[in-house]
Amino acid sequence: MRPMAEGYDVQAIEARWQQYWREHGTYEVDNDDPRPHWYTLCMYPYPSGAAHMGHVRNYTFGDLIVRYRTMNGYAVLSPMGFDSFGLPAENAAIKTGVHPRTFTDERIEQLRSSIMRIGAVYDWRREVTSHSPAYIRWTQWIFLRFLEQGLAYRAKAPVNWCPGCHTVLANEQVLADGTCERSGDLVEKRDLEQWFFKITDYAQQLLDDIDGLDWPERVKVMQRNWIGRSEGAEFDMAITDADGTPRADGLSITVFTTRPDTSFGMTYAVMAPEHPLATAITTDDRRADVEAFIAHARATSEIDRLSSEGSLEKRGIFTGAYCRNPFTGKPVPLYLADYVLLGYGTGAIMAVPAEDQRDWDFAQVHGLPIVRTIQPPEGWEGEAYTGDGVHINSEWLDGLGKEEAIAKATEWLEASDIGERKVNFRLRDWLVSRQRFWGCPIPVVYCPDDGIVAVPDDQLPVMAPDDVEFTPSGESPLRFHEGFLNTTCPTCGGPAVRETDTMDTFVDSSWYFLRFCDPWNETAPFSADAAASWMPVDQYIGGVEHAILHLMYARFFTKALSDLGVAPVDLREPFARLFTQGMIRLGGDKMSKSKGNLVAPESILDNEGADALRLAHLFVGPPQDDVDWEGVGLEGCARFLQRVWRLGTGEAGVPAVDREPTPPDDAMEKATHRLIARVTDEYERWSYNTAVAAFMEFGNDLYKYVQAEGGPRRDTLAFAVDTLLLVMAPMTPHITAELWSRRHDGAHVHEQAWPQADPAKLTVDTVTLVVQVNGKVRDRLEVPAGIDAAEAERLALASPKVQAHLDGGEPRKVIAKPPKLINIVV
RNA sequence: GCGCGAGUGGCGGAAUUUGGUAGACGCGCAGGAUUCAGGUUCCUGUGUCCGCAAGGACGUGGGGGUUCAAGUCCCCCCUCGCGCACCA
Numbered sequence: 001m002r003p004m005a006e007g008y009d010v011q012a013i014e015a016r017w018q019q020y021w022r023e024h025g026t027y028e029v030d031n032d033d034p035r036p037h038w039y040t041l042c043m044y045p046y047p048s049g050a051a052h053m054g055h056v057r058n059y060t061f062g063d064l065i066v067r068y069r070t071m072n073g074y075a076v077l078s079p080m081g082f083d084s085f086g087l088p089a090e091n092a093a094i095k096t097g098v099h100p101r102t103f104t105d106e107r108i109e110q111l112r113s114s115i116m117r118i119g120a121v122y123d124w125r126r127e128v129t130s131h132s133p134a135y136i137r138w139t140q141w142i143f144l145r146f147l148e149q150g151l152a153y154r155a156k157a158p159v160n161w162c163p164g165c166h167t168v169l170a171n172e173q174v175l176a177d178g179t180c181e182r183s184g185d186l187v188e189k190r191d192l193e194q195w196f197f198k199i200t201d202y203a204q205q206l207l208d209d210i211d212g213l214d215w216p217e218r219v220k221v222m223q224r225n226w227i228g229r230s231e232g233a234e235f236d237m238a239i240t241d242a243d244g245t246p247r248a249d250g251l252s253i254t255v256f257t258t259r260p261d262t263s264f265g266m267t268y269a270v271m272a273p274e275h276p277l278a279t280a281i282t283t284d285d286r287r288a289d290v291e292a293f294i295a296h297a298r299a300t301s302e303i304d305r306l307s308s309e310g311s312l313e314k315r316g317i318f319t320g321a322y323c324r325n326p327f328t329g330k331p332v333p334l335y336l337a338d339y340v341l342l343g344y345g346t347g348a349i350m351a352v353p354a355e356d357q358r359d360w361d362f363a364q365v366h367g368l369p370i371v372r373t374i375q376p377p378e379g380w381e382g383e384a385y386t387g388d389g390v391h392i393n394s395e396w397l398d399g400l401g402k403e404e405a406i407a408k409a410t411e412w413l414e415a416s417d418i419g420e421r422k423v424n425f426r427l428r429d430w431l432v433s434r435q436r437f438w439g440c441p442i443p444v445v446y447c448p449d450d451g452i453v454a455v456p457d458d459q460l461p462v463m464a465p466d467d468v469e470f471t472p473s474g475e476s477p478l479r480f481h482e483g484f485l486n487t488t489c490p491t492c493g494g495p496a497v498r499e500t501d502t503m504d505t506f507v508d509s510s511w512y513f514l515r516f517c518d519p520w521n522e523t524a525p526f527s528a529d530a531a532a533s534w535m536p537v538d539q540y541i542g543g544v545e546h547a548i549l550h551l552m553y554a555r556f557f558t559k560a561l562s563d564l565g566v567a568p569v570d571l572r573e574p575f576a577r578l579f580t581q582g583m584i585r586l587g588g589d590k591m592s593k594s595k596g597n598l599v600a601p602e603s604i605l606d607n608e609g610a611d612a613l614r615l616a617h618l619f620v621g622p623p624q625d626d627v628d629w630e631g632v633g634l635e636g637c638a639r640f641l642q643r644v645w646r647l648g649t650g651e652a653g654v655p656a657v658d659r660e661p662t663p664p665d666d667a668m669e670k671a672t673h674r675l676i677a678r679v680t681d682e683y684e685r686w687s688y689n690t691a692v693a694a695f696m697e698f699g700n701d702l703y704k705y706v707q708a709e710g711g712p713r714r715d716t717l718a719f720a721v722d723t724l725l726l727v728m729a730p731m732t733p734h735i736t737a738e739l740w741s742r743r744h745d746g747a748h749v750h751e752q753a754w755p756q757a758d759p760a761k762l763t764v765d766t767v768t769l770v771v772q773v774n775g776k777v778r779d780r781l782e783v784p785a786g787i788d789a790a791e792a793e794r795l796a797l798a799s800p801k802v803q804a805h806l807d808g809g810e811p812r813k814v815i816a817k818p819p820k821l822i823n824i825v826v
Numbered sequence: 827g828c829g830c831g832a833g834u835g836g837c838g839g840a841a842u843u844u845g846g847u848a849g850a851c852g853c854g855c856a857g858g859a860u861u862c863a864g865g866u867u868c869c870u871g872u873g874u875c876c877g878c879a880a881g882g883a884c885g886u887g888g889g890g891g892u893u894c895a896a897g898u899c900c901c902c903c904c905u906c907g908c909g910c911a912c913c914a
Contacts, residue, residue: 218830218909225829225910232914257914270914344913351914357827358912426913547909619852621839625832626907633838636852642867690840693851700851707868770847775895777847815894821846825894 008645010609014734018116026750027066027121031517031533033075039534040065041513043542043550044081044128047107048088051114053584053591053629054543056601060614060731061581061623061688062541063120067730068683071754077534078121079516081128082108085505087165090438093470100438101466104131114601119610119733126519130440130508135515137461138525139508140443142557144454145564147444151198152432154452158274158342159431161190167435168194189298195442195501197430199556203227205572206427206555215578216624219547226548228426232258233410234346235419237269237323239281244324244331251281253323253334256345256424259355260413261405263327264394265373266350267363270316270335272342273297281334283320290336293317297338315339316362325350326418327395327409337362345424353384360384374402430553432504437464437476439502447489447496456490462498476500509550510557513537513574514567525566532568536576544580551575579686582626591629599629611732612638618731619692637692641735643699644728647721648739653706656714665713668705671698672720673761679727680754688731695728718743726755771796772823773805789816796822 021027042062045055066078089100089107096103108129115122128135146152160169164183168190180187199206207227210220239251253271257263271278273294282290316337323334332350339358340349353363354372360383363370373394376385388402396412397405413419433442443455443462455462465484468477478484478500489496511525518530542550558574561567584591591597604613615637621627646652661669675698682691702720706712722743729736729749740749764785769792771779779801783792793814796802806826813825 221830222909228910228913230913255914259914339912339914341913349914356914358914424913544908619838625839628838630837633852639867640852646867689838690851693840696851703868768847772846772895775846775893780847813894815846817846821895823846823894 007649008642008735010611010734011606013738014117014119014610017734017737018119020737021121022116022124025123025125026748027070027076027078028123028125029075029077031530035073035075037077037534038069038074038539039077039537040069040539041079041516041537041541043540043546044083044509044512045111046086046088047082047084047104047111049107050110051118051601053599053601055111055115056118056613057581057584057617057627058541058543059115059118059120060617061579063118063614063733064618064683064688064730065539065541066121067733067750068754070750071726071729071752073753077516078123079126079128079519080115080120080122080124081126081512081516082111082130083505083509083512084108084129084131085439085502085508087436087438090436090470093438097470099466101131104438114605117605117610118601118614121733126516128512128515128519130505130512131438133461133463134522135508135512136440136463138515139440139503139511140455140460140462141457142511142525142561142566143443143503143507144457144460145566146197146560147454149560149564151201151560152195153198154193154195156191156193157196157431158189159192159194160187161192162187168192168431168433194431195433195503197432197507197556199430199553200425200427202556202559203229203425203427204423205559206552209555209573213573213578214576216544216580219544219551219578219580222547223552226427226552230258230424230426232256232422232424233260233413233419234422235260235326235413237326237350239334240322240324240331242322242331244322244329246324247321249280251277253277253281253348254346254419255348255350256422257350259352259406260409260419261391261394261397261400261402262352262355262373263325263350263409264397265352265354265371266325266327266332267353267369267371268333268335268351268366269323269349270337270340270351270362271319271348272340273336273338274342275336275347278319278336281319281321286318286320290317290319293336297336316366318366326413326416333368335362335366343428344426355384355386357384357386373397430504430506430556432507433501434504435476435479435500436502437468437470437478439505440508441478442499442501442503444499445487445489445496446499447492447494449494450489450491450496453489453491453496459490464502476502478502506549506553510553511561513540513554514558514561528566528568531571535568535571536574539577539579540575541579541581543583547580551578579623581623582621585626585628586630604634608634608638609734611735612641615641615692615732618688621689623686623688640696640699641732643703644724644735645739647699647702647706648725648735648743652703654711656706656712656717657710658714661713661716662710664705664708665716668701668712668716668720670761670764671701672723673757675727676723676755676757677762680757683730691727692731695724698724723755725749726752767819769795769819770821771799771802772821773802774826775823778802778805783819785819787819789818792816792818792822796824 040062042058066076069076084104089104092098092103093100143152162169162180162183162185164180164185169180169187179185207224207229210223213220234254234256236252236254238246240246255269278294279291316335319334319336321334322331324331340347351359353359353368353370355374360370371393373391374385374389375392376389391397391400391405397408400408410421414421441462441464443460445453445455447453464478465481468481470477485497487496487498488494514526514531517534518526521527554574558567559572562569562571586597586599601613612634616632616634619637620632675694678694679691682694706717725736725740726749733750736749740747766782767785769781769783770777771781779799781795781799783795793816802824809826811824811826815823
């Protein structure tokens, strides 16, 4: 497309200003900058090559804030980096033999240059990449501090093993249907020694501190649900035989319940099939069946477990054992069933079919008794009743309501030394081991004599070797690299073997925002002072897909590093304000590589240019909503910029003249002040789509003004055009920089102060009085803004249109809200 | 099933903060001017229905209600999207 406005050479202008911002370090900022500090951050991207529309949208918002805050007098920290470890680079290496570093570095360059092409500005001096030796060094250093504090530990655990990726997955990386989120393979359970971070130590704090965050409510809800706090009680039950005689082996099980008040209604108990005591408690006559059941459960994937609703009897089995209900003193049968999960609570439950629907269903199928302990309301036709009500069949709890009974039952358990009050969290410890090459190596060695030994700080970073071969087996080449594997024990000097696991890439992204504050530091990951001068991030921007994992882990790291004295003591949260942008769709479908419906920003950048692309993203809809690229008004945005160009260069309309202000000049001036007030408000509210509408509206008014007979007044026009350029500068930086520079002897628009509206100029002289009869609009009158109710009523009643509707009658009532509205009730 | 969000012209959306002109702005479409022509640019029109017009009726997913006045508040229902989903 050729430039349609004289001299508006989009490509040349955009390239020129991007170069200018880089060469002048316009958006580089030092930690001791005297202006008030503001930290804006877009989630650092995984380098997947040239930017896609999601990136463009994200960085358009971020860049706009950087420029807007800067014009408002802040020192704005706006860094950029790359989340450069991860599986795709390794998979590519297996396929093509290219080293993951080469592959990754190439893609970083592609992404960096396309980010620059959209005109987004950063303090590139501070760039952080996860795979750089300096970053690896400090990630490992943090790991070792966690290890010292017991926040990192090694444990054997049933882990999610993806046969396709040959690696262990975090629970979060397994989809609800039991498949791997990346390869789609069915995930298996395997017991392996793994590294964990003890995020559960912070469960309560992570939950409590959500309240103080200025985050989208739905993200806060998702985090609360993920932590999943529930209050209840835990108690022991002795294993017995059918008549309640304790067994010779003295075994007992512990159950967790949120409803200890319903204990008198316990008619059986259930353990998870994988429960460690499952075989021990099973009686000999049931052993063969039970072991077959356990084997089947272990071999069955989550997906099958979840989809086996129809065959409930196959999902549980009687063990032959009983356990004594401490409340009644009577034995109840003990089952194994896959609806009880080993990973939650104690992996065993008391079953109360009358007050729990799952227990009800199971009891029905297995012919187990049901005893109500809460009187359901009158006319109750449902099955299990989980609401409040009066306790029955519960001896000393009879007559009490739910809450009272829970309290009394819990007190009794504690007083009798049978159980205790217990808070359970759904949140699990974070499994950070990955059996991959392209990640941050875990800096420990295994010594036959000294066990697990930390690599000393002065030997960091532990770097993976370059001379490795990637095999299609998918296994980490580190496991076969003798030079890497064999080392000496830092404690005894004897031979030792290195850990070959690397860390989950979420570890890297859990502290990069802190490194940005002090990226040159060679004695610490960052100084507490540097972090204190910027943190917490004032505005964090990213996709809602990170609502749980990344944001939870980053919060955990911040708290842990604060407790370790690495981060400032009072820094308890990393991101004060979070904005999550919507997804980009195309014709209703999610726009994604896998759907093959990507619209590449490239061709738009080559034609309409970055300013038009940015403007289109901002105009298409509210930032937090999903947007459909089909509805994007790219044409209209490009057209509007052409109009702005003509206004800015004086091509539009008739030549300006010098004169005393006329009423149209005054109106234009007032409209300019209103523009400032409106757009400022809309920037603060993230209402960018309406801000763009305001520009366009103003542009239309301005066009009419310059084309009017007699021409525009020079000063009025200059003020109007300059103001438009200023308020557009954060959104469309290139065209506004170019025009400002031409109009003001090379001055830079982004170094101007944000314009202020004069309150005196925001008033209007006349307003439209809407005249309604019985609530329906019948006339509109131009009236003085200061009109009173009596005068408004007089004018309204004088209106011929109103008279026609009154039909000679008298109004019964007149509601006057001068100067905007009057309603005549007949 | 539970939780959150949303339903407004042919389309994206505005007005939802304070109940007070529904449809800003843009796309698309139609007509006109400029042009050899296409493109560009400029102007005008554009919710639906009746009407030559003036004007009128209807209209914010559906139904009810409050009010002088409801897209906005209250009750019931429907649809779509997202998240969680055997958590005891």
